[in-house]
Amino acid sequence: MKCIIVDDEPLALDLLEDNLSRIPFITNVGRCKNAFEAIQAIHEHQPDLIFLDIQMPGLDGMSFVKSLSQPPLIVFVTAHKQYSLESYDLNALDYLVKPVSFERFFKACNKAQEWHQLRKRVTTAELVSGEENAKADFMMVHIDYSLVKVSFKEILFVEGLKDYVKIFLQNAPKPLVTRMNLKAVEEALPSPDFSRIHRSYIVALDKIDALRKNALVIKGHELPLGESFRERVDNYFKLK
Structure with missing residues (x-):
């Protein structure tokens, strides 16, 4: 399962990379510091999952997801609790509030893996x-x-x-x-x-x-x- 990580804070990206290095079933294929780099990474790598910050310069995470015609699985990772309801409207897989414990992060990754496998099994039924x-x-x-x-x-x-x-x-x-x-x-x-x-x-x-x-x-x-x-x-x- 491939993912990209998107955050304008280098330390946040470092932490995501460190956590993902401990998850054997997810491969990080892109490190992006804004939504525009993320768009390029999606075209290049076609990830199954995005770990995404919300408040970023240029294009925020919510607007970025809305701009995608067929978004991958989305896990928001943010310091702000107030966007959780809007994330539901965007069909986000999970909503993690910083600081995120590894246990909570691992739970989100497991959920993503389950969804990814389920999506592969039911694609015929949906499409x-x-x-x-x-x-x-x-x-x-x-x-x-x-x-x-x-x-x-x-x-x-x-x-x-x-x-x-x-x-x-x-x-x-x-x-x-x-x-x-x-x-x-x-x-x-x-x-x-x-x-x-x-x-x-x-x-x-x-x-x-x-x-x-x-x-x-x-x-x-x-x-x-x-x-x-x-x-x-x-x-x-x-x-x-």
Whole structure:
């Protein structure tokens, strides 16, 4: 597993390098003193993980992560506690507050290794087309600081909310909320078991309890049925 370290303080970089030298499963491939050097290191080394300071001259750590279209795993290492909530919004793997003990650092590294291995195992479930994904029966979603396995058969419907989705499950008191767009969810779900019924909704077709002119019902939830998606639903039930 490859990582780079990013901090504007040389002593902080030295400490990260020293700690990483004691971690056998992570190889440090880049030492960067600002976000611009980090961008170059990402292009050159394609790291799996970044240990990243937040307050840096030029481009701060938060803005740097936002600028990445497909960021690696991110562990923030900072002297400031107040950015932890924002780090959650950026799907950071962990948030370490300086000074960081080796025990706490090692815990973050273990978590990164687990995520890295899990990502390799579930890439197919997350990224392949619906047709290919029929071979899998689950997908992994990012909830808080964990990857959560979601079985397709448990999904009732998915609601898109800009950059987030709500995944409604059978026998769950409340939906799972994760930072993901609806198109990515649609590509991960197997077809024809799931279908978009509206620009904001994807449903499990076998979970539909009632079908109306401009809506359908799943477990008491009435969902809008867009005219352009009606034919897909009708074809599934052979109601044309």
